[in-house]
Amino acid sequence: MSKIVKLKKGFDMKLVGKAPLEIANLAASQTFAIKPTDFPGIQRPKVLVNEGDTVKAGTPILIDKAMDQVIYAAPVSGEIVEIKRGEKRKLLEIKILADQTITHENFGKIDLNQDRDALAAKLASTGVWPNIIQRPFGIVANPADSPKAIFISAFDTHPLAPDYGFTLQGQESFFQAGIDALAKLTKGKVHLNVDGAKPAAAVFSGVKNAQINQFSGPHPAGNVGVQIHHLDPINKGDLVWTVSPAGVVQIGKAVLQGIYDASKTIALTGSELTKAGYVKTFVGANVASFVKGNLNSGHVRVISGNVLTGEKINLDGHLGFYHNQITVIPEGDYEEFLGWIKPSTAKLSFHKALGMFSFLNKGEFKVDTNTHGEERPFVVSGVFEKVLPMDILPTYLFKAIVAEDFDEMEELGLYELVEEDVALCEFVDPSKNEIQGLVRHGIELLMYS
Amino acid sequence: MKALKDLFDNLKPNFEKGGKWEKYHTLYEGHRTIVFAPDLTTKAKGAQIKDATDLKRVMITVVIAMIPTLLFGILNVGEQHFLAVGEEATWMDKALFGAMSVLPILIVSYGVGLLTEFIFCVVRNHPISEGYLVSGMLIALVMPPHVPLWQVALATIFAVVIGKEVFGGTGMNILNVAMTARAFLYFAYPADISGDQVWTYFADKAPVDGFSGATALSVVYDAGVREVNAVEALNEHNSIIGDGLYSLSNMFMGWIPGSIGETSTLMCLIGAVILIATGVGSWKIIVSGFAGAYVMGLVMNLLAVNEYMALPPEYHWVMGGLAFGIVFMATDPVSAAQTETGKWIYGFLIGVFTIIIRVTNPAYPEGIMLAVLFMNVVAPLIDYYVVKANKTRRLQRATV
Numbered sequence: 001m002s003k004i005v006k007l008k009k010g011f012d013m014k015l016v017g018k019a020p021l022e023i024a025n026l027a028a029s030q031t032f033a034i035k036p037t038d039f040p041g042i043q044r045p046k047v048l049v050n051e052g053d054t055v056k057a058g059t060p061i062l063i064d065k066a067m068d069q070v071i072y073a074a075p076v077s078g079e080i081v082e083i084k085r086g087e088k089r090k091l092l093e094i095k096i097l098a099d100q101t102i103t104h105e106n107f108g109k110i111d112l113n114q115d116r117d118a119l120a121a122k123l124a125s126t127g128v129w130p131n132i133i134q135r136p137f138g139i140v141a142n143p144a145d146s147p148k149a150i151f152i153s154a155f156d157t158h159p160l161a162p163d164y165g166f167t168l169q170g171q172e173s174f175f176q177a178g179i180d181a182l183a184k185l186t187k188g189k190v191h192l193n194v195d196g197a198k199p200a201a202a203v204f205s206g207v208k209n210a211q212i213n214q215f216s217g218p219h220p221a222g223n224v225g226v227q228i229h230h231l232d233p234i235n236k237g238d239l240v241w242t243v244s245p246a247g248v249v250q251i252g253k254a255v256l257q258g259i260y261d262a263s264k265t266i267a268l269t270g271s272e273l274t275k276a277g278y279v280k281t282f283v284g285a286n287v288a289s290f291v292k293g294n295l296n297s298g299h300v301r302v303i304s305g306n307v308l309t310g311e312k313i314n315l316d317g318h319l320g321f322y323h324n325q326i327t328v329i330p331e332g333d334y335e336e337f338l339g340w341i342k343p344s345t346a347k348l349s350f351h352k353a354l355g356m357f358s359f360l361n362k363g364e365f366k367v368d369t370n371t372h373g374e375e376r377p378f379v380v381s382g383v384f385e386k387v388l389p390m391d392i393l394p395t396y397l398f399k400a401i402v403a404e405d406f407d408e409m410e411e412l413g414l415y416e417l418v419e420e421d422v423a424l425c426e427f428v429d430p431s432k433n434e435i436q437g438l439v440r441h442g443i444e445l446l447m448y449s
Numbered sequence: 450m451k452a453l454k455d456l457f458d459n460l461k462p463n464f465e466k467g468g469k470w471e472k473y474h475t476l477y478e479g480h481r482t483i484v485f486a487p488d489l490t491t492k493a494k495g496a497q498i499k500d501a502t503d504l505k506r507v508m509i510t511v512v513i514a515m516i517p518t519l520l521f522g523i524l525n526v527g528e529q530h531f532l533a534v535g536e537e538a539t540w541m542d543k544a545l546f547g548a549m550s551v552l553p554i555l556i557v558s559y560g561v562g563l564l565t566e567f568i569f570c571v572v573r574n575h576p577i578s579e580g581y582l583v584s585g586m587l588i589a590l591v592m593p594p595h596v597p598l599w600q601v602a603l604a605t606i607f608a609v610v611i612g613k614e615v616f617g618g619t620g621m622n623i624l625n626v627a628m629t630a631r632a633f634l635y636f637a638y639p640a641d642i643s644g645d646q647v648w649t650y651f652a653d654k655a656p657v658d659g660f661s662g663a664t665a666l667s668v669v670y671d672a673g674v675r676e677v678n679a680v681e682a683l684n685e686h687n688s689i690i691g692d693g694l695y696s697l698s699n700m701f702m703g704w705i706p707g708s709i710g711e712t713s714t715l716m717c718l719i720g721a722v723i724l725i726a727t728g729v730g731s732w733k734i735i736v737s738g739f740a741g742a743y744v745m746g747l748v749m750n751l752l753a754v755n756e757y758m759a760l761p762p763e764y765h766w767v768m769g770g771l772a773f774g775i776v777f778m779a780t781d782p783v784s785a786a787q788t789e790t791g792k793w794i795y796g797f798l799i800g801v802f803t804i805i806i807r808v809t810n811p812a813y814p815e816g817i818m819l820a821v822l823f824m825n826v827v828a829p830l831i832d833y834y835v836v837k838a839n840k841t842r843r844l845q846r847a848t849v
Contacts, residue, residue: 233843233846235846235847236847237847238847301490303497307498308496308497308498309495309496310497312492312493312494312497327497329497329498331490332490332491333488333489334488335454335485335486335487335488336485336486337453337485337486338484338486339485340483340486340503340505340509341505341509344501347501348498348500348501349500349501349502350500350502351500351507351727352726352728353502353506353727353728353729354506354509354510354513354727355506356501356502356506358501367498368498369490369491369497369498370486370489370490370491370499371489371490371491371499372486372499372500372501372502372503373486373487373499373502373504373505373506374482374487374489374503374576376503376504376576376578376579376619377578377617377618377619377620377621378620379580379620379782379783380504380507380729381785381787382731382782382787382789382792385789391839391842391843392839393835393836393839396787396788411840411843412839412840412843413843419495423495423496426495426496426499427496427498427499427500429499429500430500430502430503430504430506430507431504431620432499432503434495435495436494436495436496437492437494437495
């Protein structure tokens, strides 16, 4: 039985630099990288290749010794050109120089009628498995677990987010196959949550074997965590999985074609790109060919992902494993004369405090990375509650994490949250606290102790 | 602007590590960030953009909301003075007289309070926070017009140190800082902040014969004792200096004796509109506070055994400091309830307790101060139960 949920709380941002629905004509990336830091649950990463080795798309290059049945595969075929390590030899990147034409490891089509555990083990050995995320904690799922349900958010409400209807067009059969495989892995339902405000895209509308729910409202209505809360909330001891639509397509390709096809269409967005648009590439792509020569100004920040949950990367950095867009905005390292009191309609703000007239501005906002103030203790109350459409008391939860009070963290609902769910809280906080980092800290406390 | 920037840049090395004023770097940064919003950028991970509103802007919004009460207070101090001494005066004279008595209090409150904060920031090495922008103004506005300045200084130091800094500074305090200052004076020097003689500033002149400095609250209390109708007693009060000083409309406007900023319900409501429109003050606390006072006034009417209890509840809204306390003190987000449900209860009970203290306790003619402080202490308890209800919901969900 499908559900229709209308959410009121939240905040939509209209930013400059939305990608028009067309494939931009840009040079292909030369290198691709797998970054263990993209997977917060990895405990003991082990590299399976050496510099100079040649790999095919789907060749295992990395495992987590704590969960070695899941392999992390090369997204493209080519040569391992660099294994980058940081302080204390922490593994940062495995970089591959791609071949002109991609060749794939072929592990044979996957029979969906086999035993559930065998199917999970098979998928875990193909490279598509890290697309499956476990909640609580937001880490790569363990194939041995049996989740209560699987949730897929079919739309992204983050600022400048890609349109999945466009990026996944023509992938209907793969998407359906992915859903079928996932349905095998859970005893419960597969929930596909579509945007209730628009007619569903072709790739999602005809899907069978899943419960289709409609969500509408401002961001974070598209966050899978919020959707889970309203469909079948996570309690202590529960285990659910989430997959992004692009991940479902990858799983479907593994099932139908027997290959790890890491290709994806990503959005190039942000006010500092001369030409925004979409580009076809692979997981972990080097972004240099998309941004160099495509910039409006010199002093920019390139973000893998969106402006709320993304990560700063270099001009020649690599796309994060889970990211479907890059955003380029100006750096904000400038001082502003009386910036804390000047009235403005051009500065984006959730608040209406003195002189903040952005609520009158119906146009698009150009944002930069300035924090617009220094960090302070929590003072203002009732703000986080307005942007978190869940029955959770965010202020109390955050304070429990600061105090490292385990019982409180559990009882106040930390199992239901990952970073992206509180990203808006971090944005609107007048005290400028780093709330996403705080939530990850709390999750790690619960996981490892 | 360029010159200012150069000035700061030239001073900067002295405050950096190894500089001669290294210890005072927090003062340097505090002042620089007032002139120039800082050039900090977001971290590599997490939100890459931040809202344009910071705590400075939130705090200055509250200060702006208090400006109408301050200006009106200045004018009213002059008005009351010339009324009491029976002299004709122009608006200019009244404003000047008022400014002469109010501004020193304001300057002492800000000067002493900020100095205390700066000392703490340097000693404890934490950044200067914006909280005192609001507290400094509030402290001045809740003082009687001729309170000795040394008492203002003492109360301010007490409030900042004992009310706030010992708990860890802005955001950590349990009691409202300004109310703590007033309560300190109330109990330490009651002769200068209560009774009938302190609400009008006579300066070196004598009041006209038959003048009474009693506030509306003590007039009503007195009516209860003498068993005469309270509303009539209010209307007849001080007819020597003009009719209807304590009429409902005049008390709403605020041309009555009292603490500097509290007399005008109208100005407090203008402040409330600013706070609610900007979203800085909780409308739930303000609405439920006034509702609580009205409901308790009605309950008193029903149970009335004396004339004070029979006073129509709308009079409670305009007498004393109720409006000021609910709009500016009860809404202090740090000392108020922090859950949305809790805010309804918190505001409502402030209104209720104010009226109970006013009507039933002869020792305290005004109840808002004690009601706010009491509810500050109780707020965590209200929140505790709201939070507990949330936890219980989560737990019940798990078992089904």
